[in-house]
Amino acid sequence: MAESDARWRAIRDALLSADPDDKRARVAALDGLSAPCHPDAPATALAGAPGRPPRPVLLHPRDVPTRGLGSEAGRVALLHAVAHIEFNAINLALDAAARFPGMPDAFYRDWLSVAADEARHFGMLRDRLADHGVAYGDHPAHNGLWEMAEKTTHDPLHRMALVPRVLEARGLDVTPGMIARLEQAGDRRSADVLRVILDEEVRHVAIGTRWFRWLCARHGLVSDATFTALLADYGVALRPPFNDTAREQAGFSRSEMMGAGPGRAPGRQTR
Numbered sequence: 040m041a042e043s044d045a046r047w048r049a050i051r052d053a054l055l056s057a058d059p060d061d062k063r064a065r066v067a068a069l070d071g072l073s074a075p076c077h078p079d080a081p082a083t084a085l086a087g088a089p090g091r092p093p094r095p096v097l098l099h100p101r102d103v104p105t106r107g108l109g110s111e112a113g114r115v116a117l118l119h120a121v122a123h124i125e126f127n128a129i130n131l132a133l134d135a136a137a138r139f140p141g142m143p144d145a146f147y148r149d150w151l152s153v154a155a156d157e158a159r160h161f162g163m164l165r166d167r168l169a170d171h172g173v174a175y176g177d178h179p180a181h182n183g184l185w186e187m188a189e190k191t192t193h194d195p196l197h198r199m200a201l202v203p204r205v206l207e208a209r210g211l212d213v214t215p216g217m218i219a220r221l222e223q224a225g226d227r228r229s230a231d232v233l234r235v236i237l238d239e240e241v242r243h244v245a246i247g248t249r250w251f252r253w254l255c256a257r258h259g260l261v262s263d264a265t266f267t268a269l270l271a272d273y274g275v276a277l278r279p280p281f282n283d284t285a286r287e288q289a290g291f292s293r294s295e296m297m298g299a300g301p302g303r304a305p306g307r308q309t310r
């Protein structure tokens with residue numbers, strides 16, 4: 040029992056760590072860890088999470104400046120934005136493992152393996168930023184990813200639907216366009232980094248699918264209808280075009296993709 044308690048504390052400490060290098064080192068030590076023993080009130084025990092450095096400054100999404108990818112400044116801004124997504128993704132994976140007790144061992148192993156991937160993705164992007172003389176934190180960013188985590192702290196079924204299967208799945212849709220534009224601009228090294236990330240994100244979304252369906256079965260729910268209902272409850276409309284191939288590999292059913300937005304019409308997040 041004591042060893043299992045220590046496993047939970049190690050996950051929490053990685054989640055609370057505000058220093059990117061310390062967080063990455065802690066995450067590396069967690070990979071392959073088996074089920075932790077959660078405290079009686081994990082939400083209370085996770086107060087103050089997640090840890091993040093004082094910079095980047097977090098702005099409302101509409102206040103984050105956007106630049107075209109034709110300029111080096113625009114491409115650096117894009118790399119910084121994706122680095123911020125990956126930093127948040129480390130915390131999201133750790134939070135899934137730390138917050139939700141009573142899941143099979145494989146659930147915790149899956150999310151700790153995702154945290155290890157995200158830490159590596161963050162490192163690759165930070166290296167690319169350094170090639171341009173920019174550090175993580177030099178640009179402002181927004182907190183949309185973590186806000187969805189906060190809305191879904193009460194139920195792992197909601198978390199699996201709305202974080203991996205909405206937010207991470209959105210990355211599958213938009214990353215091929217970023218890769219193409221970076222290549223057009225001659226930045227092949229950054230394009231290669233995003234190609235690795237896109238390839239590995241399919242597995243993260245598939246893990247979300249796996250556990251979303253597992254939780255639906257546990258509660259006697261029809262997964263396709265439940266996914267569509269949750270999108271409506273949270274005011275989320277998915278925005279086509281979709282990366283159909285990657286989404287199919289990640290376990291989306293035809294009906295989930297067809298029913299995800301009204302007639303697959305352009306939608307927006309309203310909540």
Ligand SMILES: [Fe+2]
Nearest residue numbers: 125128157160
């Ligand atoms: Fe990632």
Ligand SMILES: [Fe+2]
Nearest residue numbers: 128207240243
């Ligand atoms: Fe991911």
